[in-house]
Amino acid sequence: MSGHLGGTAALWVLVLGSLLGLELIGKVPPTLHTPLMSGANAISGITLLAALALIGQAPTPALKLIGAVALGFALFNVVGGFLVTDRMLAMFRRREAN
Amino acid sequence: MIELTIELGSVLLLAFGLKGLAKIRTARSANGLAALALGLAVVGLLLQQGLGGWPWMLLGLGIGGGLGAVLALRVAMTSMPETVALFNGCGGMSSLLVAIGAVQLPTPLNLVGQVSVLVSVLVGAITFSGSLVAMGKLQEWLGTPDWTLRPQRHAVNILLALACLACCALVLKGVPVALAPLTVLALLLGVGLTLPVGGADMPVVISLLNSYSGVAAAAAGFVVGSELLIVAGAMVGAAGLILTQVMCTAMNRSLTSVLFGGALGAGSSQTGDGDGGREEYTNVTSCSPEECALTLEAAERVIFVPGYGLAVAQAQHSLKELARLLEQHGIEVRYAIHPVAGRMPGHMNVLLAEADVPYDQLVEMDAINPDFPRTDVVIVLGANDVVNPRAKNDPASPLYGMPVLEVDQARTVFVVKRSLGSGYAGIRNDLFELPQTSMVFGDAKQVLQSLLQELRSLGVGKVAAGAGASR
Numbered sequence: 001m002s003g004h005l006g007g008t009a010a011l012w013v014l015v016l017g018s019l020l021g022l023e024l025i026g027k028v029p030p031t032l033h034t035p036l037m038s039g040a041n042a043i044s045g046i047t048l049l050a051a052l053a054l055i056g057q058a059p060t061p062a063l064k065l066i067g068a069v070a071l072g073f074a075l076f077n078v079v080g081g082f083l084v085t086d087r088m089l090a091m092f093r094r095r096e097a098n
Numbered sequence: 099m100i101e102l103t104i105e106l107g108s109v110l111l112l113a114f115g116l117k118g119l120a121k122i123r124t125a126r127s128a129n130g131l132a133a134l135a136l137g138l139a140v141v142g143l144l145l146q147q148g149l150g151g152w153p154w155m156l157l158g159l160g161i162g163g164g165l166g167a168v169l170a171l172r173v174a175m176t177s178m179p180e181t182v183a184l185f186n187g188c189g190g191m192s193s194l195l196v197a198i199g200a201v202q203l204p205t206p207l208n209l210v211g212q213v214s215v216l217v218s219v220l221v222g223a224i225t226f227s228g229s230l231v232a233m234g235k236l237q238e239w240l241g242t243p244d245w246t247l248r249p250q251r252h253a254v255n256i257l258l259a260l261a262c263l264a265c266c267a268l269v270l271k272g273v274p275v276a277l278a279p280l281t282v283l284a285l286l287l288g289v290g291l292t293l294p295v296g297g298a299d300m301p302v303v304i305s306l307l308n309s310y311s312g313v314a315a316a317a318a319g320f321v322v323g324s325e326l327l328i329v330a331g332a333m334v335g336a337a338g339l340i341l342t343q344v345m346c347t348a349m350n351r352s353l354t355s356v357l358f359g360g361a362l363g364a365g366s367s368q369t370g371d372g373d374g375g376r377e378e379y380t381n382v383t384s385c386s387p388e389e390c391a392l393t394l395e396a397a398e399r400v401i402f403v404p405g406y407g408l409a410v411a412q413a414q415h416s417l418k419e420l421a422r423l424l425e426q427h428g429i430e431v432r433y434a435i436h437p438v439a440g441r442m443p444g445h446m447n448v449l450l451a452e453a454d455v456p457y458d459q460l461v462e463m464d465a466i467n468p469d470f471p472r473t474d475v476v477i478v479l480g481a482n483d484v485v486n487p488r489a490k491n492d493p494a495s496p497l498y499g500m501p502v503l504e505v506d507q508a509r510t511v512f513v514v515k516r517s518l519g520s521g522y523a524g525i526r527n528d529l530f531e532l533p534q535t536s537m538v539f540g541d542a543k544q545v546l547q548s549l550l551q552e553l554r555s556l557g558v559g560k561v562a563a564g565a566g567a568s569r
Contacts, residue, residue, distance in 0.1 A: 010210070010328055017329035021312075021336025024117045028344050030435075030462070032125060033443035037305050037341060038182045039119045039129050042335040043112060044311040045189045046136060049143050049327050050196040050318040051158065054203075055151040066156045069160030070195035077189035080166030082133040084181060085119075085496060087170065089126035093453035096217055 035088045042081025048074035104142035105326045111135035112330055116337055140327055147231045162188075175452055176409040179237040179442040183229045183304045187309055190225025193218045193314035194281065199276055200321045207321070209270075214320030216266045219277060220284045221522050222316040227288030228307050232300050246294040258287040260297075291357070299356045301442040302345050306353075309338025348437040349500065379518050379526075379543070385536040387545055388514050390477075391552035397474035397510075399430045401466065403503055405452065406440050407480015407515065414453035414542035417479065420546055420553075432459050433527070434466045434476075434503050436484035463503055470507035478505060478513045478529075486527045497525055511535040514545045 028036055051074050055067035112135040118128025149155075166185070173181045197218035201207065207215065234240035244320045262283045268276035295303050316331025346353050394400065402421065408414060433455065439446040450460060461469075470476065478485055487506045489497040505511055511534055518530065518537070529535055538545050 010320060010323075010325060013190045013325050013328045014320075014332050017316070017332030018336040020113060020329075021116070021333035021338075022340060024113060024333065025120050025337045025340045025344075028120045028341065029122060030348055030437040031444045031447040032120060032122060033301075033341065033345055033348070034178060034445055034448060035183075036119045037127060037301075037338075037442075038178070038185075039125075039132060039309055040116065040334050040337055040341065041134070041182055041186045041189065041308045041311070041429075042129075042553055043116065043330060044186070044308065044315050044338075045192070045418050046139065046327055046334075046559045047189060047192045047196060047318045048136075049139055049324055050200075050315075050322045050562040052140065052143055052155060052191060053147065053322040053324065054196055054199045055154045055158075056147040057203055058151065058199065058204075059204060063202055064151050066199040066202075067151070068154040068158040070199065071155065071191045072162030073188040073195065074192035075159055075162035076166040076169075077185045078133075078136060078166070080181070081185045082129060082136075082171040083167055083170035084173070084178065084185070085129045086126065088175070088178065088448050089129055091448060092122060092125065093457065 016034065025060060031092070033093075035085050038081055039085040042078055042085060045074045045077030048078060100144045101142045104138055106133040108138040108142065109326060109329050111138065113333065116333060129401045131166050139330075142326075143324070174412075175449055176412070177237070178214070178445065178448065179301060179304065180233040182442075183233040183236065183300075183307070186304065186308050187226045187229030187233070187483025190222045190229060190307070190314055191309040192222070193311070193318045194222030194226060196318045197222065198277060198281070201277065211268060211321055212316045215277075216269060216280070218268070218314050218317035218321055219280055220262055221310050221317065223281050224288035224291070225307050225310045225314055227285040228292040228310075229288075229304070231292040232288055232304050232307065233297075234296075236300055240293070242294065242296060249293055251290065252330060255287060258283055258290055258343070262287060275279055280304075295356065299349075299351065301438070302342055302349070302351065302353070302356045304442075305338060305342040305345055306357075309335050312336075312338055345443055348443055349401075351500075365547035368413055379530055381531040382518065383533075383536045384539055385512070387538060387540075387548040388552050390536070390538055391549050391556060393510055393512075394424065394429075394475055394477075394549070395553060395556050395558055397429055399432075399469075399473045400477065400507075401432050401470070401473050401508070402433050402474045402477045403434045403436075403476060403481050403485055403505060404446050404481060405484065406445075407482075408447070408542050409449050410442060410480065411542035411544075413479065413541075413546050414455075415450050415471065416543050416546035416550065418450075418453045418455050420550055421459070423550065423553055423558055426469060426551075432461050432466065432469075435460050436462065436481070436503050437501075439481060439484055463501060467504050470504050473508040474510060476505045476508040476511045478511065478515075479546075480515065482515070482527055483525065485529055487532075488525065488528050491528070495525060505529065506532055506534075509534060512538050514538045514540065514542050516541060 051071035058064040115128045115132030119126035197215040265276045265280035312331045312334030316328050319327030424431050485503050485505045488495040489500045489502040
């Protein structure tokens with residue numbers, strides 16, 4: 001299993017990604033704390049990529065099953081997270097229109 | 099090449115999505131953008147690795163995605179915090195499973211890979227069990243048992259953490275079986291860390307666990323060698339930390355006191371609106387909705403203070419109706435929103451938005467506090483700790499220092515509450531005993547409905563209708 005980069009370069013990716021995350025969110029109005037948490041939470045379900053990779057590379061059905069369960073958990077997080085966030089934010093939009 | 103382009107594109111979209119989510123104007127489209135980014139990332143990955151094992155993929159997709167969608171569309175806005183906790187826990191579980199699966203692949207992992215597996219298992223398990231405990235506490239399935247608050251708990255947690263580290267060392271020494279005890283110990287550690295945290299602090303914990311699940315995702319990225327996963331995980335992990343910090347500031351709590359300080363008002367009483375604690379209050383006046391209606395009718399400025407009790411009673415629509423009636427009568431109506439009213443920051447805004455309350459009537463704490471002295475009537479609906487004067491006056495109180503709505507400055511205060519039970523933090527509220535305060539006991543929705551009836555029978559609505567017609 002290897003991506004585009006070697007091990008050390010991947011560590012750079014980690015560090016720079018973290019710095020980006022620190023910078024992206026500065027001041028957040030309290031109104032948005034809940035939706036933002038929920039949205040960020042949905043993004044963290046991106047482990048579904050790892051689950052897909054596991055299914056792709058697994059030689060045995062047992063291992064593929066583990067991958068499928070992992071995928072299920074991740075998708076529960078992703079699909080549920082984005083929909084719930086959208087439901088919350090939809091209410092703000094209607095209010096803005098008033 | 100095309101896969102790379104897609105991957106880079108989805109990283110960009112993710113970053114913009116996360117940024118946009120922090121601003122009201124762009125939040126909704128940003129959420130869509132982030133969802134699109136995840137979809138793109140999946141397409142990119144599948145282009146790269148092919149569709150091998152697709153029945154398994156469909157299985158996971160159908161069950162996980164389906165259940166997630168059903169839950170997300172069905173769940174009531176009041177249970178949003180616990181829902182987020184549940185989703186978050188499942189993300190952690192996914193990272194945990196991926197790591198456990200990855201060690202069984204025929205290709206041996208290098209050192210970075212092995213360490214990542216360990217991080218993924220450890221953090222994933224803590225996230226999972228911690229989030230489930232958080233959910234249980236928010237649903238009030240779990241309380242804060244006294245034994246969890248003994249100082250020994252720190253020793254237990256430290257021992258658990260050390261045992262986890264020992265297991266990690268074993269795995270690195272070439273004993274992969276040690277992953278099993280590591281998983282169990284990390285799950286226990288998640289419970290041990292979350293169980294003593296008080297219900298009022300739970301949002302902060304969920305936010306922190308959310309950050310953890312980002313870390314777990316980044317670790318899983320190292321395991322499977324996906325830079326996209328590493329970037330996204332790192333981004334969410336870091337952003338989650340910032341958000342946690344922002345929330346702590348809003349509640350005037352430090353992260354360490356949330357995590358290690360235990361529940362507020364620990365041991366004084368169980369949480370909830372039970373009948374316990376009634377004898378603690380000596381000087382309480384209570385009144386009927388009729389009396390309350392009479393006072394309201396004569397008022398010029400009214401402020402509503404909604405809290406979680408309002409949400410539980412699903413009374414936001416009745417409240418809106420009452421507010422409209424009062425406005426027709428020429429009374430100025432506003433809502434005072436404490437940053438942590440409800441069970442999660444911003445929770446009240448979401449609920450009142452659901453009832454179509456106009457944006458400009460929701461006033462945040464700092465803006466409305468100076469107005470309380472010239473306010474005739476304040477109606478506190480199912481809020482408790484956020485209006486407790488002790489937070490200002492009593493340095494010994496665990497609430498001391500938390501910014502509160504200064505409703506005690508108003509001329510008349512009505513507190514609508516089911517009983518005199520203590521608040522979520524389990525602390526006695528001096529507001530209830532003030533001379534200008536009257537308690538209106540009952541379910542928020544029923545009280546509001548009888549208020550509406552009383553006001554209508556006083557002719558409040560009719561007068562307004564007549565005035566409207568003559569205009």
